[in-house]
Amino acid sequence: xxxSKTEELPVLWLQGGGCSGCSISLLNSVSPTPRNILVDxxxxxxxxxxxxxxxxxxxxxxxxxxxxxxxxxxxxxAYVLVVEGSVPTAAAGxxxxxxxxxxxxxxxxxxxxxxSSDAWAVIAxxxxxxxxxxPAGSPNPTGSVGxxxxxxAERIDTPLINVPGCPPHPDWFVGTVAGLxxxxxxxxxxxxxxxxxxxxxxxxxxxxxxxxxxxxxGKFAEKLSDPHCLYELGCxxxxxxxxxxxxxxNNGVSWCVGSGAPCIGCVEPTFPDVVAPIYxxxxxxxxxxxxxx
Amino acid sequence: xxxxxxDPITRIEGHLKIDAVVEDGEVKxxxxxxxxxxxxxxxxxxRDPRDAxxxxxxICGVCPQTHATASVLCxxxxxxxxxxxxxxxxxxxxxxxxxxxxxxHLLHFYHLAALDYVDVxxxxxxxxxxxxxxxxxxxxxxxxLGPFAPRYEGDxxxxxxxxxxxxxxxxxxxxxxxxxxxxxxxFGGKMPHNCATVAGGVTEHPTVDKMTSFLWRxxxxxxxxxxxxxxxxxxxxxxxxxxFEIGAGCGNLLAYGVFDLDGTxxxxxxxxxxxxxxxxxxxxxxxxxDAFKIAEYVKHSLYEDSSTGRYPGxxxxxxxxxxxxxxxxxxxxxxxxxxxEVGPLARMAVNYVAGDSAVQGLVNPVLxxxxxxxxxxxxxxxxxxxxxxxxxxxxxxxxxxxLQLKPQEPVYTDYTMPEEAAxxxxxxxxxxxxxxxxxxxxxxxxxxxxxxPTTWNASPRDDHGQPGPIEQALVGTSIRDEDNxxxxxxxxxxxxxxxxxxxxxxxxxxxxxxxFRIS
Numbered sequence: 132x133x134x135s136k137t138e139e140l141p142v143l144w145l146q147g148g149g150c151s152g153c154s155i156s157l158l159n160s161v162s163p164t165p166r167n168i169l170v171d172x173x174x175x176x177x178x179x180x181x182x183x184x185x186x187x188x189x190x191x192x193x194x195x196x197x198x199x200x201x202x203x204x205x206x207x208x209a210y211v212l213v214v215e216g217s218v219p220t221a222a223a224g225x226x227x228x229x230x231x232x233x234x235x236x237x238x239x240x241x242x243x244x245x246x247s248s249d250a251w252a253v254i255a256x257x258x259x260x261x262x263x264x265x266p267a268g269s270p271n272p273t274g275s276v277g278x279x280x281x282x283x284a285e286r287i288d289t290p291l292i293n294v295p296g297c298p299p300h301p302d303w304f305v306g307t308v309a310g311l312x313x314x315x316x317x318x319x320x321x322x323x324x325x326x327x328x329x330x331x332x333x334x335x336x337x338x339x340x341x342x343x344x345x346x347x348x349g350k351f352a353e354k355l356s357d358p359h360c361l362y363e364l365g366c367x368x369x370x371x372x373x374x375x376x377x378x379x380x381n382n383g384v385s386w387c388v389g390s391g392a393p394c395i396g397c398v399e400p401t402f403p404d405v406v407a408p409i410y411x412x413x414x415x416x417x418x419x420x421x422x423x424x
Numbered sequence: 425x426x427x428x429x430x431d432p433i434t435r436i437e438g439h440l441k442i443d444a445v446v447e448d449g450e451v452k453x454x455x456x457x458x459x460x461x462x463x464x465x466x467x468x469x470x471r472d473p474r475d476a477x478x479x480x481x482x483i484c485g486v487c488p489q490t491h492a493t494a495s496v497l498c499x500x501x502x503x504x505x506x507x508x509x510x511x512x513x514x515x516x517x518x519x520x521x522x523x524x525x526x527x528x529h530l531l532h533f534y535h536l537a538a539l540d541y542v543d544v545x546x547x548x549x550x551x552x553x554x555x556x557x558x559x560x561x562x563x564x565x566x567x568x569l570g571p572f573a574p575r576y577e578g579d580x581x582x583x584x585x586x587x588x589x590x591x592x593x594x595x596x597x598x599x600x601x602x603x604x605x606x607x608x609x610x611f612g613g614k615m616p617h618n619c620a621t622v623a624g625g626v627t628e629h630p631t632v633d634k635m636t637s638f639l640w641r642x643x644x645x646x647x648x649x650x651x652x653x654x655x656x657x658x659x660x661x662x663x664x665x666x667x668f669e670i671g672a673g674c675g676n677l678l679a680y681g682v683f684d685l686d687g688t689x690x691x692x693x694x695x696x697x698x699x700x701x702x703x704x705x706x707x708x709x710x711x712x713x714d715a716f717k718i719a720e721y722v723k724h725s726l727y728e729d730s731s732t733g734r735y736p737g738x739x740x741x742x743x744x745x746x747x748x749x750x751x752x753x754x755x756x757x758x759x760x761x762x763x764x765e766v767g768p769l770a771r772m773a774v775n776y777v778a779g780d781s782a783v784q785g786l787v788n789p790v791l792x793x794x795x796x797x798x799x800x801x802x803x804x805x806x807x808x809x810x811x812x813x814x815x816x817x818x819x820x821x822x823x824x825x826x827l828q829l830k831p832q833e834p835v836y837t838d839y840t841m842p843e844e845a846a847x848x849x850x851x852x853x854x855x856x857x858x859x860x861x862x863x864x865x866x867x868x869x870x871x872x873x874x875x876x877p878t879t880w881n882a883s884p885r886d887d888h889g890q891p892g893p894i895e896q897a898l899v900g901t902s903i904r905d906e907d908n909x910x911x912x913x914x915x916x917x918x919x920x921x922x923x924x925x926x927x928x929x930x931x932x933x934x935x936x937x938x939x940f941r942i943s
Contacts, residue, residue: 139568148462151437152485152616158531158598159605159615165598166556169571170563178563182570185434189539189575191913192430198570219461226461228439231431265467265482272463297482298616355627356836381609382602384637390613390620391627395478397617403479408472 138177140312141202141210143246144184147227147239148266148275149216152298153257154186160301161382168305174312185229196230199242203249211311212250212289214278217259217266218243221274243281252316253278253291256304261293261325262400269404279326290316293326297397300378303331325400327372336368336394339376355410356391365410367396428909433916435536437486438923440882444912446903454891454898456882456916457752468872473499473841473864474623476872480860483874484922485616486531489524489608490853491860491874492621493517497692498860499623502847503839506690512835513625514687515825518698519638520612520621521851522683522822526645527604528854529768529815532920533653533808534597538590540914541660543580544572546587556595557588576908581663590659593652600648603641610634610641625836630829639826642819649816657812660805661794667804668796671915673897674763675706675802677770678880680713680859682852683821692850698821699814699852702774703759708798710777713759715850718859720755720875721886727755732887737848737861739873752884756892757875765893766856766880767919768811769801786813804918811854811920843867853877855922878922894919 146154158165163173169187172178181187182198190198202210216239219226224238231237247253255278258264266275279291292311294303307328310317323329337343345351345360352359362369371394375386387394396406406413431441445453464483468476477495481488496517500506509517548564550557563569582590605615611628612618620628661668680693681701693701693713703711720739722732726747731740736757758764775783776798790809791798800806842864849860856877863871883892891899894916901911 137566139566141570146439150482150485150488150616152482152488155485155531155616159602161602166559166595171559178566178568180568180570184571185432185439186437187535188434188571189544189573191432191434191576194574194576195432195434198574217462228441229432231429234429236431265464265479266462268467268479269470270466272466273461275462298485354836354838355622355624356629356834375614380614381606384606384609385613385628387613387619390611390618391629392613392619392622395619403475407475409475409478410472 136176137172139180140177141206142179142181142213143199143202143210144181144213144215145229145239145242145246146185147214147216147243147260148219148273149257149259151186151215153215154184156298157301157304159381160305163305174309177312179308193230196232199246203246207249209251212246212253214243214253214255214260215257217263217273217275218278218281219266219273219275226273240281243278244285244287247278247282247289248287250289252311253282253289254294254304254307255279255291256294257299258295258297258397258402261295262402264297265403291326292317292322292328295325295327295398296373297402300331300375300380302378303328306330323372327398331374332372332398334372334374336371336373336376336388339374340368340388341376342388361388361393363412364393365408365412366393367406367413368394370401370413371396371399373398426906428903428906428912430909430912433913435539436917436921436923437484438921440916440921440923442898442912442916444898444909446906449902449904451898451901451903451912454895455751455884456892456894461753465872465874468869471869473502473862473867473869476860476862476869477621477623478619480874481617483876486528486922487524487853487855488615488617489521489621490851490858492618493521494849494851494858494860496621496623496849497851498847498849498862500847501690501849502845502862502864503623503841504845505624505837505839507688508837509625509687510834510837511687512630512829512833513837514684515828516611516626516628516630516835517621518683518825519822520608520618520626522818522825523604523608525818525854526815527601527608529811530597530601530604530653532811533657534594536920537808537917538594539572539575540910540917541580541664542582542590542594543587544591546584547591549584550588554592557592560591560595576910576913578905578908579910582659586659586663590656593656596648596652600645604645607638607641610638622836624839627836629835630831632831635826635829639823642822642826646816646819646823649812649819654812654816657808658790658793661809664805665794667914668794668800668806669803670901670911671804671897671918672802673765674893676762676764677704677773678713678759678764678766678857679770679774680850680852680857682771683818692848698818699771699775700778702778703764704770704773704777706799706802708777710774715848715859717760718757718875720757722755723887724750724752724885725755726750726753736859736873736875737846737863739861739871754879754883756883756886757880758886761888763886763890763893763896764880766852766877767807768814768854769807770856771852772810772814773801783817786817804914807918841867855920856880876922881919882921882923894921
């Protein structure tokens with residue numbers, strides 16, 4: 132093979148207790164396209180070398196799993212581990228198994244612990260991987276947790292960036308990766324208290340909502356499909372940090388509130404239990420400053 | 425006798441492991457096991473019933489809209505409004521689900537299945553001006569081939585030209601499937617996982633600008649289906665004709681029907697639907713579906729035997745992890761006690777034998793092109809062909825539906841939620857028949873059961889020892905090279921399995937698979 136002048140950044144993408152929706156959302160990236168992300172130099176001189184991604188990769192079985200070990204050995208401290216889906220920890224991690232070695236199945240929990248230790252950086256993508264998400268919803272039958280909880284329990288200090296959302300907007304993931312490639316690991320003040328990049332999660336939905344004027348004027352939708360503010364019908368925009376109203380989704384065609392439905396707060400650690408019931412007004416305890424009678 | 429274990433099976437949705445016992449180069453026995461369990465049905469208990477359509481969508485990121493649809497049909501029936509959904513609401517739901525069908529079928533053929541047939545490395549010799557292929561050629565020359573290598577080797581049969589064209593279509597299909605999601609987001613807000621599909625209808629209003637934008641994305645996709653997708657499936661079939669004879673499966677097909685053309689009938693199975701409900705077996709005779717003949721068996725599943733043979737509406741989840749003779753947390757759904765396959769092949773076959781001239785007009789030319797009888801559809805290639813032709817049928821129908829929307833007319837029907845009720849939502853997703861069942865007590869979810877397509881297709885043996893459809897499809901297959909078992913992954917992927925959906929599945933660590941001890 133011709134020796135490449137391109138810098139290859141190995142990427143390992145694990146899927147645990149999730150639905151693959153984060154991966155599918157990334158395929159919806161408009162610019163860069165999935166081809167740009169997988170094949171091209173996403174930043175001039177730098178290419179993401181995606182060595183393991185269960186939904187995309189050609190290899191299956193042992194050959195696929197061997198890529199995880201090979202990368203850990205060859206690129207120690209120099210690869211990015213992306214985690215999609217929760218990490219089930221109950222019953223020795225039995226609820227999510229990925230591959231086997233010498234006939235023994237290996238748990239997602241084991242993979243996350245071992246691969247994060249040797250990574251340059253870890254990106255938890257989606258609300259399941261960041262905060263546990265729906266699998267961790269009461270009664271959390273699988274003992275699901277997010278990556279951050281695994282790392283702190285194991286005292287692993289590899290830098291972690293959380294990119295929550297159910298699923299995350301593709302720009303949030305692509306922008307996070309581009310930040311790593313252009314500027315290196317996040318600096319002081321780049322991330323919020325939940326390790327989310329402030330660039331995407333810095334403002335409340337409510338602050339930028341096009342229906343905000345209705346809220347301020349006290350015009351509230353009485354039933355779904357009404358044109359006014361959805362606060363009384365359960366909108367979690369006032370307690371949800373994301374740039375959906377300005378970024379818009381799927382090539383900018385719409386977003387949740389744009390389609391007449393309340394925001395369900397899917398980027399927050401409180402999803403899905405504290406934001407429930409979805410179609411009931413948030414309590415004043417959840418929202419001390421807004422909406423008090 | 426040897427055992428081939430493929431763990432994980434990649435390029436499917438979710439976590440699947442296949443064990444196959446091979447003797448004299450032929451699969452004697454096969455078992456499929458999912459390796460992920462999240463417990464959605466347990467998480468749903470005690471919640472507000474209306475939340476089910478948002479939460480169950482998150483069962484699967486590839487087909488959220490299928491769960492959203494089954495869930496809102498289920499809630500509509502529980503709330504007593506299943507015959508009161510407005511025409512706009514019904515049509516919008518069809519368009520949302522149809523867009524999900526298109527993106528799922530394209531994703532399956534090009535991005536999940538194609539790499540078993542198409543050799544991307546042939547692009548290294550490409551000399552033309554297609555920008556995508558030029559960029560892939562540069563990618564290959566750099567030498568880091570992930571995620572396209574490693575892979576199974578030794579059975580790529582397409583010509584260089586066809587391989588290169590198919591690779592270009594792989595890239596093009598990424599953008600086309602993205603546009604299918606943009607269609608969905610136009611009326612649904614965002615994808616994956618939309619907020620606009622709710623009990624009572626939808627929340628979004630059709631406007632002429634959105635309808636036009638939807639239509640022209642759809643028209644671009646229809647051109648791709650006609651001029652690229654279907655010809656590519658035919659090209660693969662021409663190069664791999666033996667796959668018309670591989671992976672027949674159980675020979676029984678089941679569909680609940682999908683795409684309501686009329687909303688006044690409260691029994692979903694009797695509804696006038698574009699793709700109707702029915703059963704077909706190898707005798708090619710149409711059978712009616714009776715929901716009460718569906719039962720889930722657990723003798724070989726890790727659940728207490730007392731819960732076996734239950735109708736899903738009365739379903740119970742009573743785990744018994746140490747149970748002898750059980751090898752899967754997937755229950756075994758059966759119809760009238762028999763094994764049934766679900767999916768595009770089932771739907772197209774049901775409409776074909778029911779006399780749908782549009783479906784016959786799509787299927788017959790393909791059969792005559794290959795000089796094949798209808799029975800050849802029970803195969804790996806039959807499933808791919810049925811999926812592609814269905815994609816065309818649905819997309820073409822959507823072009824009519826979008827113009828039936830009436831701006832200014834209501835999209836949503838309000839209701840009073842009952843304190844006590846039961847409901848059932850039956851529909852078909854891209855991967856097959858999907859049923860949701862709910863029981864509401866004190867205004868909360870008391871029980872919620874989902875019987876999903878892959879639970880049918882990847883089911884384990886039932887109480888009578890009958891293997892599931894994928895298990896049956898593998899048995900008897902000749903494996904040319906046990907180190908590169910193309911045949912197994914091609915058969916499994918032809919079913920388009922979705923393990924995230926098969927919510928019951930799990931294989932405990934270190935579990936000995938009974939008869940699977942290697943001699």
